[in-house]
Amino acid sequence: MTAIALKQIRKTYGALQVIHDLDIDIESGEFLVLVGPSGCGKSTLLRMIAGLEDISGGILEIGGTVVNALPPSQRDIAMVFQDYALYPHMSVRENMAFGLKMRGTDEATIDSRVDRVAGTLQIQPFLDRRPAHLSGGQRQRVAMGRAIVREPSAFLFDEPLSNLDAALRVEMRLEIAKLHGRMKATTVYVTHDQVEAMTLADRIVVLNAGRIEQIGAPLDLYHRPASLFVARFIGSPTMNTMPAEVVSGPGGAAIRLGEKLLPLTGLSGGAVTQGAATFGIRPEDLITCSKEEAWFSGELAVAERLGGQTYGYVEIGEPRMLSVEFARSMAIQVADPIHVRPNMDAIHLFDTTSGRRIN
Known part of the structure; x- marks a missing residue:
């Protein structure tokens, strides 16, 4: 079943077109990675799915519903940002619960979900701390937890590991892979790191200047690149x-x-x-x-x-x-x-x- 469908999606800023008529079908439970060099349009495309950028043309469907005109709050998606975007004056528990409170969820359900997700992400000892007292990896876990407790239809990740050091990147990459293996939630993940793309993705979309160079399984792209750009980008x-x-x-x-x-x-x-x-x-x-x-x-x-x-x-x-x-x-x-x-x-x-x- 198709969870997210992009049909002839494009984005323009005045006379400048940065996304060129893209067609992508993302299956339910699929982990799809958007990869490409800086400036290729991958984050812009993710923000269009999230509703943070207007769509200049084409149709975006989530769960079979056209969402072009819907605000982010009505798209049933959760986004994890590159810079964590945690509220500094709130505790970890309050950060994770905030989205549910805004939706009117009852306190018992909120506490149950926060405790369960905190256990999964191994952040129970930090629930009463504020973000300033956490390491980068712990903050990223909190940002992921805030998204997970909402139980959305899809998760969007915008280069979530780029601010971490090399060891933490490996650790968090494994955490994300294990988490997806347990939850089987539809996930769209943006990165410029082809190692992240190869290790996490069910399928990879390689973008170049707002156009799709190739879509396929990681090893298909590695062993049979459709273009010289893909051949040079995938592999180290x-x-x-x-x-x-x-x-x-x-x-x-x-x-x-x-x-x-x-x-x-x-x-x-x-x-x-x-x-x-x-x-x-x-x-x-x-x-x-x-x-x-x-x-x-x-x-x-x-x-x-x-x-x-x-x-x-x-x-x-x-x-x-x-x-x-x-x-x-x-x-x-x-x-x-x-x-x-x-x-x-x-x-x-x-x-x-x-x-x-x-x-």
């Missing part, structure tokens, strides 16, 4: 990309990389448009090999040893260094010669002009 380190040319070889399609002419065994000559293209390969899909077998050879410039993973950056004569994932037990040193070839099943090709995937 980012996908290796470089200019190439698709040509017709003796056995079918081939790709020319510099002076190398290499067959693409998974493609027929007619599968792609011949001509200029952008070649892509992810770091983990490069295999160390002999110099004779190598597609790429160069000198190791930087080695990143992260414990569970080791990444190397190789100077191969391109403007960008080639990133390679090595076995963590592999002994590599800066200035070592490195020879690699791609996993042929993991090659990506993109149209140079449009940036769209072509294989």
Whole structure:
């Protein structure tokens, strides 16, 4: 069942259009993440769903009801903001109960809900404290609790972890994932952090300049990006990309990389448009090999040893260094010669002009 439907939604500020005719169906209980660089329109879109921004065109439905003209209080949604937005003069209990009191909920129900949610979020010891006496992670739990006690039809999160340090981000990300697993509530979550998007989402919407680049499950976007933008945005380190040319070889399609002419065994000559293209390969899909077998050879410039993973950056004569994932037990040193070839099943090709995937 569709919980939230966006149909040809657009947003303009005078002559400037920042959201371009978006169509998204969000299923009941789904965790949908809006991701993209700063300025792509993801927070604006979330605020339009919440009713905090007017909709310039299109139809927004929540629970099958058109809500374009409804104020936020009548949309049955709850929003968690980036800056917590807690009332500093109220205790944690009062902050969590405030929305229910404004709706005329009886005291017994309010106390029951607040105590239950405080237990779930492990903030019972702080119920009588004020926000100034809490850590950042505790404040974020309170902000989440204030939303949860309302028991809305959908939750909206606007970059809720961006003000936390790295350790707290990981902890709160796990808390949000566990919470959604228990509640199965429809959730729309905005972030610019692709790690958050990959670990939390049932589906990801990648936005670029107010347009949808791709919608899909996290691993679908990772393994089969629909565009060069998605390929470079999803994944860390980012996908290796470089200019190439698709040509017709003796056995079918081939790709020319510099002076190398290499067959693409998974493609027929007619599968792609011949001509200029952008070649892509992810770091983990490069295999160390002999110099004779190598597609790429160069000198190791930087080695990143992260414990569970080791990444190397190789100077191969391109403007960008080639990133390679090595076995963590592999002994590599800066200035070592490195020879690699791609996993042929993991090659990506993109149209140079449009940036769209072509294989």
